Amino acid sequence: MTYSNGELVVVVDVADLDRAADFWTAALGYTRAGEPSTYQTLLPAVGSGIEVLLQKVPDRKQAKNRVHLDLRTPDLDTEVARLLALGARQLTADPLHEDGWSWHVLADPDGNEFCVLRPPG
CATH class of the missing domain: 3.10.180.10 (2,3-Dihydroxybiphenyl 1,2-Dioxygenase, domain 1)
Incomplete structure (x- = not known):
């Protein structure tokens, strides 16, 4: 790319x-x-x-990221569990949903937010 x-x-x-x-x-x-x-x-x-x-x-992170990474996966629960085991923190208790997409917001060890998404279907 x-x-x-x-x-x-x-x-x-x-x-x-x-x-x-x-x-x-x-x-x-x-x-x-x-x-x-x-x-x-x-x-x-x-x-x-x-x-x-x-x-x-x-300096420490102080506010919500204006740009973030999206990691797409067919198995949302398994991928979130894998990332949590690596040291991520889960910021959403329940998956968010929009237009057939489901996702969780996580944070890396420095607090930088990223999303883990399951595409529609």
């Missing part, structure tokens, strides 16, 4: 690079690339996909 002016990279602010890399590599099936510094690059373990760049920042 390429952006018209180059590559698309998603940057996630984190407090602890190792903890965040452990979580997101397991959650997404990605691997670490390069040596960590203030940044840690995560790339798909197999095939192509969007690069995720973890950026260590000193």
Whole structure:
């Protein structure tokens, strides 16, 4: 996937690079690339996909994310349980529903929200 002016990279602010890399590599099936510094690059373990760049920042998350990741799955309950076991926190008690989609809102170990969705049908 390429952006018209180059590559698309998603940057996630984190407090602890190792903890965040452990979580997101397991959650997404990605691997670490390069040596960590203030940044840690995560790339798909197999095939192509969007690069995720973890950026260590000193400030704590304070408000709702304006941009977030959506992880799609055919088995919502199993995927949510897997992500919770990796260290995510569940922010919705019951699944949300709209236009045939069902989803939960979770947070990574740094509090960054993301959604786990089951498509219609």
